[in-house]
Amino acid sequence: MDCHPEPDEKLLGRFPVSFATGTAASVDGRRSFRDRRRHDIEPELPGWPEGSGTFSVRRLPGKIGVYARDAVSAPFLLAWGILRDLLGGSTVDPEPGRGKLEEQEDEVDDFPVMWADPGDTAHALPWQLDPSRRPPRCVTEIVLTPGRLSVVESGRTLWETPRDNVAEATVKQFSLGRRDFRLTFQDGSWARLTTRVSAHTTELVELLNGSTVAERGRSTTAQP
Incomplete structure (x- = not known):
């Protein structure tokens, strides 16, 4: 199926996207469904x-390895991370590179990127959104018009839904650069x-939530 808007549709935005990846040490580089x-x-x-394998949450020995890797660029992170774990972690203070932790159960104790039962809208999202499954050079994008939201790859529409089926879009603060x-x-x-760029995340969320920009019908394109 061709991904180009219909003749009477305005292209509001086009943004490279993929399923998010955990960044807390317990789920770093991982995601669950x-x-x-x-x-x-x-x-x-x-x-x-x-x-790439069954999802699991790292315990303290595994998390120390993540802290040690990060400490190459910021030496204090190793001691800081271990101390946080020994104290039970903090749900208030931001961690380096991220904003405030919002959902301990979904950002530290687990990292679901799909929350859906069979037949639900999210359950039908395409596997190409998963970086662990798609070819290295594959790029998936969200294409947004006033009437629909589509996921496309190499000019093909993989999935789409009416725009009004999106009840809410929310920037997740506990993510590197607020890109989730x-x-x-x-x-x-x-x-x-x-997304790859926090500005793309902010713009897409504003468009989906009916911001002033979207109401004016400004056409934008975010290049990969």
Whole structure:
């Protein structure tokens, strides 16, 4: 299916996106896929190729390795990270490079990027959004028009939904550069996605939430 807008549609924005990736030491470089009871649904997603392995949360020994890696650029991070873990972690103070932790259960204790039951809107999102499954040079994008939100790759539409099916779009503060955002659909399912540039995240969220920019119908394109 061709991804170009219909003749009577205005292109509001085009933004490279993918499923987000955990950044807290416990879930660094990882992501999970959950139903609404927090069961793992990754093996059951229809048509999805095999991923990088079963999701697990790192315990303290594994987290020390992440802290040590980060300490190469900021030596205090190793001691800071270990101290935070020994004290049980903080849900108030921001960590280096990120904003305030908003959801301990979804950002430290787990890192779901899909929250959906079978038949829910988010459950049908394409596997190409997952960096651990797609080819290295594959780029997936969100294309937004006044009437629909589409996920496209190499000129093909992989998935789309009416724009008014997006109940809310939210920037996630606890992400590097505030690049992560959550799309919540009318049925309550959601996905956590990320862009390459924080300005793209902010603009996309504003467009989806009906900001002044969107109401003016300004056409924008974010290049990869």
